[in-house]
Amino acid sequence: xxxxxxxxxxxxxxxxxxxxxxxxxxxxxYATLSAGILSFAAVTFGAAGGFLGAQLVLHSGLPMVxxxxxxxxxxxxxxxxxxxxxxxxxxHWMALASLALVLITRVFVLxxxxxxxxxxxxxxxxxxxMGWLAVALGIVVIGFYTLHHSWYGIAARAxxxxxxxxxxxxxxxxxxxxxxxxxxxxxxGLGGIMLxxxxxxxxxxxxxxxxxxxxxxxTVLGGSHHWFGPVLGAAVFTALPTxxxxxxxxxxxxxNGVALLLIMIFLPRGLIDPRAIRLRRVxx
Amino acid sequence: xxxxxLSEVTKSFGGxxxxxxxxxxxxxxxxxxxxxxxxxxxxxxxxxxxxxLHPDSGSIRLVESELxxxxxxxxxxxxxxxxxxNVRLISGMTALEQVMAGSFLKRETSLIASFLxxxxxxxxxxxxxxxxxxxxxxxxxxxxxxxLAETLSYGEQRRIEIARALGxxxxxxxxxEPTAGMNAAESHAIGELIHRLRDEGLTVLMVExxxxxxxxxxEHVVVMNFGRLITEGTPAACIDDPDVQEAYFGKARDADRxxxxx
Amino acid sequence: xxxxxxxxxxxxxxxxxxxxxxxxxGLVFATMGILNAAQGCxxxxxxxxxxxxxxxxxxxxxxxxxxxxxxxxxxxxxxDQLGFQPLxxxxxxxxxxxxxxxxxxxxxxxxxxxxxxxxxxxxxxxxFPAGMFTAGEVLLPIMQLLxxxxxxxxxxxMHGLSAHTRFGAAMRAVGWDPVAAALGGVNSHYVVIVTAGxxxxxxxxxxxxxxxxxxxVSFMLGQGLMLKGFAAVVVGGYTDVxxxxxxxxxxxxxxxxxxxxISTSLRDGFTYALLLAFLLLxxxxxxxxxxxxxx
Numbered sequence: 001x002x003x004x005x006x007x008x009x010x011x012x013x014x015x016x017x018x019x020x021x022x023x024x025x026x027x028x029x030y031a032t033l034s035a036g037i038l039s040f041a042a043v044t045f046g047a048a049g050g051f052l053g054a055q056l057v058l059h060s061g062l063p064m065v066x067x068x069x070x071x072x073x074x075x076x077x078x079x080x081x082x083x084x085x086x087x088x089x090x091x092h093w094m095a096l097a098s099l100a101l102v103l104i105t106r107v108f109v110l111x112x113x114x115x116x117x118x119x120x121x122x123x124x125x126x127x128x129x130m131g132w133l134a135v136a137l138g139i140v141v142i143g144f145y146t147l148h149h150s151w152y153g154i155a156a157r158a159x160x161x162x163x164x165x166x167x168x169x170x171x172x173x174x175x176x177x178x179x180x181x182x183x184x185x186x187x188x189g190l191g192g193i194m195l196x197x198x199x200x201x202x203x204x205x206x207x208x209x210x211x212x213x214x215x216x217x218x219t220v221l222g223g224s225h226h227w228f229g230p231v232l233g234a235a236v237f238t239a240l241p242t243x244x245x246x247x248x249x250x251x252x253x254x255x256n257g258v259a260l261l262l263i264m265i266f267l268p269r270g271l272i273d274p275r276a277i278r279l280r281r282v283x284x
Numbered sequence: 285x286x287x288x289x290l291s292e293v294t295k296s297f298g299g300x301x302x303x304x305x306x307x308x309x310x311x312x313x314x315x316x317x318x319x320x321x322x323x324x325x326x327x328x329x330x331x332x333x334x335x336x337l338h339p340d341s342g343s344i345r346l347v348e349s350e351l352x353x354x355x356x357x358x359x360x361x362x363x364x365x366x367x368x369x370n371v372r373l374i375s376g377m378t379a380l381e382q383v384m385a386g387s388f389l390k391r392e393t394s395l396i397a398s399f400l401x402x403x404x405x406x407x408x409x410x411x412x413x414x415x416x417x418x419x420x421x422x423x424x425x426x427x428x429x430x431x432l433a434e435t436l437s438y439g440e441q442r443r444i445e446i447a448r449a450l451g452x453x454x455x456x457x458x459x460x461e462p463t464a465g466m467n468a469a470e471s472h473a474i475g476e477l478i479h480r481l482r483d484e485g486l487t488v489l490m491v492e493x494x495x496x497x498x499x500x501x502x503e504h505v506v507v508m509n510f511g512r513l514i515t516e517g518t519p520a521a522c523i524d525d526p527d528v529q530e531a532y533f534g535k536a537r538d539a540d541r542x543x544x545x546x
Numbered sequence: 547x548x549x550x551x552x553x554x555x556x557x558x559x560x561x562x563x564x565x566x567x568x569x570x571x572g573l574v575f576a577t578m579g580i581l582n583a584a585q586g587c588x589x590x591x592x593x594x595x596x597x598x599x600x601x602x603x604x605x606x607x608x609x610x611x612x613x614x615x616x617x618x619x620x621x622x623x624x625x626d627q628l629g630f631q632p633l634x635x636x637x638x639x640x641x642x643x644x645x646x647x648x649x650x651x652x653x654x655x656x657x658x659x660x661x662x663x664x665x666x667x668x669x670x671x672x673x674f675p676a677g678m679f680t681a682g683e684v685l686l687p688i689m690q691l692l693x694x695x696x697x698x699x700x701x702x703x704m705h706g707l708s709a710h711t712r713f714g715a716a717m718r719a720v721g722w723d724p725v726a727a728a729l730g731g732v733n734s735h736y737v738v739i740v741t742a743g744x745x746x747x748x749x750x751x752x753x754x755x756x757x758x759x760x761x762x763v764s765f766m767l768g769q770g771l772m773l774k775g776f777a778a779v780v781v782g783g784y785t786d787v788x789x790x791x792x793x794x795x796x797x798x799x800x801x802x803x804x805x806x807x808i809s810t811s812l813r814d815g816f817t818y819a820l821l822l823a824f825l826l827l828x829x830x831x832x833x834x835x836x837x838x839x840x841x
Contacts, residue, residue: 038641085826092640095581096780097825103773104822107815150398151391151409158385161374167356168334168366170389170452179395213648220645225376253659257652261629264646268638275376278432 049189075189121203561798586768592750618750783831
């Protein structure tokens with residue numbers, strides 16, 4: 001029996017780790033989404049944190065904790081710059097601009113081999129202990145919990161649902177969204193170093209459309225109105241391909257797409273929807 | 285004292301002049317009614333005052349400060365709060381949460397303190413929650429505090445919106461048709477609430493169609509039509525004014541002609 | 547000088563593909579507010595259907611192009627009605643539509659992979675006009691001329707439709723507010739289906755022409771067009787197809803000349819940097835209108 005558990009763990013621990021790494025990116029996307037901004041920029045924040053972290057692992061002697069913190073800071077710095085530039089645009093332009101940003105990030109990474117290893121990438125001979133990953137994710141989750149119940153959380157919900165009404169209540173939408181980008185930057189930067197350590201490798205393709213797609217799908221799937229949604233969504237979205245690969249290996253891609261489609265048709269607001277929960281409570 | 289002064293305010297959208305050369309003042313401590321038939325430009329005036337729109341020309345002054353092109357959240361910080369013609373409550377929030385959101389300007393908590401949930405911050409939020417419940421009971425919605433606001437009836441939602449506006453402890457309250465959809469008793473209750481608020485020092489500018497409400501509870505009335513001022517004065521004087529009657533009910537000549545057609 | 551002209555034509559032909567694809571993509575974004583990740587599939591499948599018509603059904607060239615266009619339109623309508631319509635009925639916003647479009651992207655790209663045996667196929671010799679047109683000293687490949695011609699026809703047609711017909715006004719009304727449009731007597735559902743079909747048809751055409759000229763009939767075709775077509779829409783402004791057309795042509799020309807005279811690795815970077823610059827400095831594009839937000 002114990003052997004069965006050990007075997008199961010050996011087979012799926014890596015998937016669990018990958019799910020936790022994805023949760024960082026999903027939460028980074030949620031951070032801006034919860035203030036009304038659809039943005040893929042968390043990919044770029046991840047690139048900042050991932051490449052800086054990788055270089056620190058390879059060349060500095062710093063302890064892991066310090067590297068995590070610095071990766072988060074790199075993401076934060078990138079986010080603040082992006083925020084200043086992007087927040088001059090209206091929301092649907094920001095979505096397009098963030099998509100363009102992801103494309104440009106890859107080109108930049110390709111053409112700055114000193115920083116990023118260029119087309120060959122950087123190999124990182126350092127494992128990611130699952131314990132570290134879980135603790136880091138736990139701290140981030142606690143952070144989101146406290147934000148949700150703070151004045152920032154109240155203001156962000158108002159800004160997301162109705163920016164005009166929020167403004168007439170004295171809420172400076174731009175300031176709230178700036179903070180949202182900051183949070184997204186820290187969490188994205190952390191996600192970047194986590195992903196780099198998980199893959200033990202970073203390259204121009206690491207922080208590209210694949211990550212963008214997984215993180216947005218995970219956030220929407222899990223539910224974009226509560227911080228637990230992205231965590232759950234990332235878990236489901238990571239587990240889904242593994243399950244499909246086990247059940248229907250030949251058509252696993254199509255099966256993934258169909259599963260995603262079915263979830264969107266039946267649960268368009270995602271798995272975790274506080275409003276639906278409240279509506280059901282009223283109905284009773 | 286003139287709390288809010290509009291001078292020659294003009295706003296056009298394409299070829300349509302929604303507000304043209306409008307000038308009037310709202311005196312502190314009074315309940316002023318803003319009347320006019322549908323399409324007269326009343327909601328546009330409210331949007332201009334609160335900063336959601338900016339005038340093409342003219343000035344809007346709060347006491348002596350020019351509101352000009354200030355952003356809505358800055359204007360709110362100066363002490364203005366409003367309700368909306370079509371109720372705009374925040375989706376997904378309970379009645380209590382709506383009022384808490386409205387109390388944002390009273391939070392007296394820094395971002396760091398709020399994020400770290402320091403004891404002082406927690407105390408302040410609890411105090412504001414108490415205050416929010418109190419505001420809800422003032423509008424008769426105490427027992428609905430934890431209900432999803434969007435599931436409540438239209439009249440109940442309007443009252444919650446008023447409580448939300450009061451959350452910011454404004455000095456000027458702008459109400460856009462607060463009693464639309466209410467019966468006589470409910471409207472009267474709102475009127476009495478407005479008078480109680482006025483007695484506590486609040487200045488109110490109220491857009492209303494309900495003539496009885498205006499007659500009973502407004503001390504000064506401004507009447508608009510086609511974006512322009514028709515007349516202003518006491519409610520009785522305005523309601524009897526032939527220009528006002530024509531704006532609302534049409535020309536007496538036309539009424540006769542229609543009668544002849546039947 | 548000959549090299550310059552032939553490169554110019556290459557650039558225009560490539561740019562015409564980007565522009566055509568962008569027009570289709572921009573149509574969905576402008577009228578329905580949806581960032582459609584599945585748009586590339588309309589192009590890929592347009593090419594695949596056209597190839598099938600040419601190879602298996604032995605249809606003449608004009609009919610294979612028509613088949614490709616019809617294929618793109620059909621898939622677009624399926625995606626819209628199966629994926630986006632339920633979301634519209636439930637008032638779910640752009641976010642849900644984006645994810646749904648990603649789901650369809652995965653599905654149709656996988657199916658395309660199966661259809662082409664995970665390979666990049668070419669149109670057999672004889673199924674398309676492979677000749678040259680002589681203009682004095684210069685030899686111009688007919689396919690490239692047809693591609694550019696296709697762009698001109700589509701641009702003129704779509705602009706005329708949008709700006710000068712009642713259907714065009716209906717499209718714009720539905721895009722702004724479907725309920726208000728319905729109250730004004732517009733059959734919103736019908737307009738939406740036709741708009742989706744047009745979007746798929748135009749991107750499908752880009753796919754057919756692209757599949758022939760680049761010998762790359764596969765799911766990769768659509769993906770390649772997606773990024774550049776998207777850039778054309780942003781730089782050109784999505785409210786006016788003429789802007790997209792000009793931007794697409796410019797992008798194609800810039801890309802070819804950049805690759806020729808500067809460097810191939812920086813070529814894409816140049817395009818995306820231009821894209822970002824426009825988004826930041828002039829988000830409405832070269833020819834777009836600044837939209838306003840009502841209180």
